[in-house]
Amino acid sequence: MKRVLVTGxxxxxxxxxxxxxxxxxxxxxxxxxxxxxLPRTGQLRSKVAGECSDFTTDGYMLPHEAKRLxxxxxxxxxxxxxxxxxxxxxxxxxxxxxxxAIIGSGVxxxxxxxxxxxxxxxxxxxxxxxxxxxxxxMPNSAAGHVSIQFGLLGPAYSISTAxxxxxxxxxxAVRLIRCGEMDIVLxxxxxxxxxxxGLVGFSAMRALSERNDxxxxxxxxxxxxxxxxxxxxxxxxxxxESEEHAKKRGAAVLGEIxxxxxxxxxxxxxxxxxxxxxxxxxxxxxxxxxxxxxxxIDYINAHGTSTVLGDLAEVRAIKRAFGSAxxxxxxxxxxxxxGHQLGGSGAVEAVLxxxxxxxxxxxxxxxxxxxxxxxxxDFTPLTAKERPIKTVLSNSFGFGGHNACMVLGCY
Amino acid sequence: xADTKERVIKIIADQLGKDATEINEKTDIPNDxxxxxxxLAELLISFEEEFNINIDEQDAQNLVTVGDVIAAVSxxxx
Numbered sequence: 001m002k003r004v005l006v007t008g009x010x011x012x013x014x015x016x017x018x019x020x021x022x023x024x025x026x027x028x029x030x031x032x033x034x035x036x037x038l039p040r041t042g043q044l045r046s047k048v049a050g051e052c053s054d055f056t057t058d059g060y061m062l063p064h065e066a067k068r069l070x071x072x073x074x075x076x077x078x079x080x081x082x083x084x085x086x087x088x089x090x091x092x093x094x095x096x097x098x099x100x101a102i103i104g105s106g107v108x109x110x111x112x113x114x115x116x117x118x119x120x121x122x123x124x125x126x127x128x129x130x131x132x133x134x135x136x137x138m139p140n141s142a143a144g145h146v147s148i149q150f151g152l153l154g155p156a157y158s159i160s161t162a163x164x165x166x167x168x169x170x171x172x173a174v175r176l177i178r179c180g181e182m183d184i185v186l187x188x189x190x191x192x193x194x195x196x197x198g199l200v201g202f203s204a205m206r207a208l209s210e211r212n213d214x215x216x217x218x219x220x221x222x223x224x225x226x227x228x229x230x231x232x233x234x235x236x237x238x239x240x241e242s243e244e245h246a247k248k249r250g251a252a253v254l255g256e257i258x259x260x261x262x263x264x265x266x267x268x269x270x271x272x273x274x275x276x277x278x279x280x281x282x283x284x285x286x287x288x289x290x291x292x293x294x295x296x297i298d299y300i301n302a303h304g305t306s307t308v309l310g311d312l313a314e315v316r317a318i319k320r321a322f323g324s325a326x327x328x329x330x331x332x333x334x335x336x337x338x339g340h341q342l343g344g345s346g347a348v349e350a351v352l353x354x355x356x357x358x359x360x361x362x363x364x365x366x367x368x369x370x371x372x373x374x375x376x377x378d379f380t381p382l383t384a385k386e387r388p389i390k391t392v393l394s395n396s397f398g399f400g401g402h403n404a405c406m407v408l409g410c411y
Numbered sequence: 412x413a414d415t416k417e418r419v420i421k422i423i424a425d426q427l428g429k430d431a432t433e434i435n436e437k438t439d440i441p442n443d444x445x446x447x448x449x450x451l452a453e454l455l456i457s458f459e460e461e462f463n464i465n466i467d468e469q470d471a472q473n474l475v476t477v478g479d480v481i482a483a484v485s486x487x488x489x
Contacts, residue, residue: 064428068449128459131452 004177005411007251008087008239009351010079012190013338014050014232017078022348023355026337027384029366031216033230033339036194044199046208048215050232050339051194068132069145070109071192075235075344076142077149080186084150087239088251089184091150100154100182101146102172103237104165104189106343106398108139108158111195142190146237154182162398163303164262165189165343166236167406170350171260173240183245188347190235202231205270207307219340220367221304221333222311222375229305232339236347255354258391258407259290265401272310272397276317279303282403283321283393290407294322296391297329297407299362301349302379303395304333305340314395315375330387332380336366346396346404353392353408360388415462415488419480422457426450436478454480464488 011017014032015025025032035041036049052075057066060078069077080101084091091099116133135141140158147156155176161168166189173185193202202208209228211218219230246253263285265278272279287294303314319326334352341348356362361384368381391409398404416436424431427444440446446454455471458464458480464487466474474480 062428064426128456130456131449135449 001178002180003243004174004257005241005243005246006238006254006257006354007241007246008083008089009254010082010086010237011348011351012052012055012075012079012235013341013348014052014234015338016054017052019351019355023352026334026352026363027361029337029364029383031337031366032232033215033218035212035215036199038194038196038199040196044203046199046203046210047212048209048218048230049194049199050230050234050341052233068135070112070136070141072105072109072190072235073142073145075192076103076190076237077145079188079235079237080146080149083186083237083239089239091152094184096151096153098154098183099152100173100176100185101143101152101156102159102169102185102187103143103146104159104161104169104343105139105142106160106162106165106191107193107198109137109141110193110198112136114195114197146186160343161402161404162400163340163342163345164396164398164402164404165346167260167346167394167396167404168262168402170238170240170257170347170406171262171404174257174260177240177242183242185240186237187240188235188237189343191342191344192233193342194231194233199231209306217367219306219336221302221306221336221365222371222379223368224370224372226306226308226311229307229335230339232341234338234341234344234348236344236351238347238350253411255357256409256411258292258409259286260404260406261285261289263403265403267401269401270399272313274309274313276313276320278401279314279317279395279397279403280320282405283317283395286393286405286407292391292407294325297393298387298389299356299392300329300331301353301392301394302331302333303397304335304365306335310397311372312374314397315377318377326377329378330362330380330385331377332363332365334363336368346394349394350406350408353394357389357392357408357410360386362387362389415484416481418461419458419477419484422461423454423477426454426457434477436476436481438477439475440477441475458484462488
C-alpha cells in the first residue's frame, strides 16, 4: 500500500487567501466574522457571516471566463492553481490519466439557483434564464473546472456529505493513491452558501448564531453561551501524491495523510447522535487506519461548530475514542476564527493542521470564555500554545449523519 | 443603424472578453471569436434584453456573423 503525501495546498477563507497569512491570523486569535453584506441582511434573523472579501479571480482567469463559474467553483479553481503552484507540479510532464480531482461541496451553486429562480419569478414566462445556470449550479462543476484547468484525465467528481465533504474527498483520494490507481489527486472542498436562501435556510433550522451585536464573538465553540454556528464561505484544495511519485520528482513534502475513516450515525438527518457513537467510531477507525494509538495524537482539530448539540456530541465522542488520553491531548476549533465553511471546512482545517505540525503551535479556540460544564477537555482557550506536534486528528461531521476523520502527520 | 451596430459589438466584446475594435460586421462569432453553444445562447438573451425585442427562433438558428445579428435586431425592432 502506497503512502500518501501532501505536496501543496491553496486556501480561500474569511481571513485571507494565502495560507501563511490565514495561519498567522488564526494563531493570533483574529476573527473573520462580520455582519453579512447581503442586500437583504436587515431582514435576516442571523446576520453574521464569514465572507471571503479578499477573494479575487484577477490573475487567475479572465472576467468572461470567470462568469462561467459559480463562486464556489471559482474558489476551487483559484485554490487549486495556488496548490499546484505550491507543489511545483507541471502537468505537462505527468501521465494525466493518473491524475484526478475530487472537490466536495455541501450545497453547490445555491446562489445561482437563487439568482435564476428570482429572475424566473420576476419576469414570468418571458424569463430568459442563463444557459450557464445549470453548468454554474451543478455541484460537480468545481471538480469539472479543476480538471479542465489542468487537463486532468483521471476521475473528477464532487462529494456531497455536507460539512464532511472535503475530508470525505481527501479520504477517497487517499484510497485511489494507496491502491496505485492514481499518482496525484487534487482533493478538497469548496462552499459559497452565503446568500439569502443559505442564511434563511440554516436559520430556519435554528442552527445559526444570532449574536448580531457582536459578530466577532458569535462563533464560540464549547463555550456555555454558544448559540449556533456562523455560516462562512471558503475552500481548501490539497495536492495529494504517492510517496513514490513525490520522491521521483524531488517534491518538497509538507506532511502525510496517515489515515482516514468514514462512518454514519444512522440516526437522524440533522441531529448528531447525542452520545457521539458514530463520530467516536470514525475517530477510532481513523487511528486504526493510521496504525497508531489515541495517545499518539498531539492535537485534535475539532469539528467544533459552536452549536449546543454538536459540540457536546463531539466531546462525548472524543472521550469515547480517546479514553483517559482525551484529557491530555490538545484540542481546538479554528471555526472560532473562521466560522463554518461547510463543505470547504475540512480541507481548510487540514492545511491548518499541517501548519500546526510544522510550527509546533496549537491554534486557539477564541471566544471560549466560560466552557460548558461538560466541555472539560484542553480546548486551548483564547491564546495559541506552543507544543511539539507530530500527529494530528482532524474531525468533520455533516448533516446527514456523516462522520469523516483524518490523521495527518509529519513525514 | 450605426447605433445598433455599436451596441451589438459592445455586447459581444464584453461577453466574450474581446477587443471591440477587432470585431466588424463580417466577424464570424463562433469561428473567429471562439464562442461555444452556451455563449451563443447567452448572447441571444443579451441582444433581446438590450433592444427589448424577441428574436424569432428560426432567425436565431441562422445567426453566424455580426452582420447577421445586426440584421435580425433591425428586423425585430421594425
